[in-house]
Amino acid sequence: MAITINQIAQLCGVSRGTVDRALHNKGNVRPEIAARIREVAAEYGYTPNRAGLALSRASHPIKIGVVLHSVQTPFIQLVLDACRREASNLSVFSTDVIFRLSRSLDPLEQVSMIEDLVEQHNISGLAVMPLHSMLVENKINELVEQRQLPVVTLNTDLPNSRRLCYIGQDNYAAGRTAAELMRLVTGGKGIISPIIGPSEYHLAYSERLAGFQSEIAQIAPDIHVQPTHIAEDENECARQATLALLRGCPDLSGIYAITPGYEGVCRAILETGNAHRVHLILHDEIPANLRHVRDGLADFLLGQDAEMQGSLPLTLLCDYIQLRRRPKKNNYFTDIRILLRHNIASLM
Amino acid sequence: MAITINQIAQLCGVSRGTVDRALHNKGNVRPEIAARIREVAAEYGYTPNRAGLALSRASHPIKIGVVLHSVQTPFIQLVLDACRREASNLSVFSTDVIFRLSRSLDPLEQVSMIEDLVEQHNISGLAVMPLHSMLVENKINELVEQRQLPVVTLNTDLPNSRRLCYIGQDNYAAGRTAAELMRLVTGGKGIISPIIGPSEYHLAYSERLAGFQSEIAQIAPDIHVQPTHIAEDENECARQATLALLRGCPDLSGIYAITPGYEGVCRAILETGNAHRVHLILHDEIPANLRHVRDGLADFLLGQDAEMQGSLPLTLLCDYIQLRRRPKKNNYFTDIRILLRHNIASLM
DNA sequence: TTGAAAGCGATACCAA
DNA sequence: TTGGTATCGCTTTCAA
Secondary structure: OOOOHHHHHHHHOOOHHHHHHHHOOOOOOOHHHHHHHHHHHHHOOOOOOHHHHHHHOOOOOEEEEEEEOOOOOHHHHHHHHHHHHHHHHHHHHOEEEEEEEOOOOOHHHHHHHHHHHHHHHOOOEEEEOOOOOHHHHHHHHHHHHHHOOOEEEEOOOOOOOOOOEEEEOOHHHHHHHHHHHHHHHHOOOEEEEEEEOOOOOOHHHHHHHHHHHHHHHHHOOOEEEOOEEOOOOOHHHHHHHHHHHHHHOOOEEEEEEOOOOHHHHHHHHHHHOOOOOOEEEEEOOOHHHHHHHHOOOOOEEEEOOHHHHHHHHHHHHHHHHHHOOOOOOOEEEOOOEEEOHHHOHHHO | OOOOHHHHHHHHOOOHHHHHHHHOOOOOOOHHHHHHHHHHHHHOOOOOOHHHHHHHHOOOOEEEEEEEOOOOOHHHHHHHHHHHHHHHHHHHHOEEEEEEEOOOOOHHHHHHHHHHHHHHHOOOEEEEOOOOOHHHHHHHHHHHHHHOOOEEEEOOOOOOOOOOEEEEOOHHHHHHHHHHHHHHHHOOOEEEEEEEOOOOOOHHHHHHHHHHHHHHHHHOOOEEEOOEEOOOOOHHHHHHHHHHHHHHOOOEEEEEEOOOOHHHHHHHHHHHOOOOOOEEEEEOOOHHHHHHHHOOOOOEEEEOOHHHHHHHHHHHHHHHHHHOOOOOOOEEEOOOEEEOHHHOHHHO
16 A cells, blocks of 8 residues: 555645645745655655545536537547546546537637636636637637646647647558558558548548558559648548549549548449449448458458547546646557458447 | 435424434335335335445445456456455445455366455455356356346356356457458458466356357358467466467468457567568457557457456446346447557557 | 555645 | 644444
């Protein structure tokens, strides 16, 4: 059993209250006594008991804000689910989580959501899936610098901001992985079209495409890459674009579906009836996509760990706020999961 | 905030002690009052507050036993690390974990380790990586039936025992996945040799081989599978066997290394100098194997989630013991991870 | 059969 | 600048 605040008090011949004040630098302790207390605490490796901490906080829970966008997409739904689950675990530690969810890609809206959490709800930490905009970046930096609020980014990063850390995929590496898999199934030749939705505010998407293109150029110079851009990452839009693509390019060897709208892509392939010719690699480990892999329409699925993207940000913030424990890493890259017909049974 | 035992007491007009006795069936409560208390608890969805639970238990921690074998192998080391980490998290819940580790494959020793934990240490739950032996199976059943002790299996299962659940890979599916990958890289023809250590007491190993063989037969009938059995899952033994294999079969297309001894296999391939001809698929996400993938010696690595295999058994046991919450699933299959050069950067 | 009280570890607040 | 006390939710023990 670790040492407790009571034992430190006894060892130093003072009361618990004094120890508490000394360890939290609240003043009102004679400097030499404070020093002695901190010394003893360090010597015995004092760590506050979390059950005690939680219980004493029961009437004044800590609040953590979560800001997500694109919540209508199935993958972000999974992240949100994981986040809610972890939130209910954290209620054990007397920590409340407040959600602000958006379906749009509007940086102004995101900034105002953050402001609302800070001003109205007095949060002690923020987990955000940031839009790729200076407005958001500046707001994050302001929170960190002027309010000492810990901020973590999830799913998509703003690497130049002053966030504590990032939890999510290395999207560039995911794109490179897709390239290698495409080389394997096509034999390294033919025309491939990545299909990508609007990526202006969504760094993750453009990184996947860049990784794919750069890797194909290196390992399969005989593959011709011809991106298809769609106006919205949504099924009908994706379907129309895929239909046009398949008709315009009958000898297409492969499609790399980078952004949501997967159902639209799959329907278009089925409708044009060349399911057996076009190789297909999809992102996002959602039930519908798993079914397409099982049924043989898609060769591979690239998954990312929704569970970890939802839970780890809250865990890290909670540790930071309660125990002042800084995250060990700057980037917590989640797995780049490769799923095919043979290893998805336990996920369905 | 969930309802507390105090609030239930007030609602029912009795004291906390009475509520406690009623909810835990400790007797000494008038039946009609007990019924009323349980009714109110159910109505308001009472769940004990874990911080309170933990704190009150601080002086009498719950004890959980962990029994592992093959601890000298690098993968089990990772499982053990994860297990230790989770154990230190659980100390928050006033739960102590006692380890019994073995390097051998002796069922008698495993049984006596379990007995020691039960008799001498009075554990309230057991997580075990079981040997494939009736001795172990009977012992597990005895604990469950005669002592109502919850038992979970990890890494390797005894599906016919009365364990609460299994946490680990679906090894048969892992073997099938290896088969598909081998088909991809070899083009579906040639001679392939799975290399496998002693699997008499180690169900996981024989399942991988069976899965591999059955799937190859289905999807790549032109591949000839020719297993190599080695006497010990250890490097020098594996090296000798691999050298003999490569010399005896110069046109070998692929090796599927199923059990530890990977370093030996890799050294043998490098020594005979045909690193560029033989395709290689390895199990186990350990640092040395990751390096072989990075360096191009191995085509694929099949990983399993050591983290989850170490932590989930303890979490589930703790929930079961403290909250009487039964695991939701009979099998918690961990990911069958496919790793190649492009998606391992974040793991190294 | 029931209730009251102490204790677990930490924090907050009031009184000295 | 300090110490004492109440509080959080639950279990355990002792007394009525």
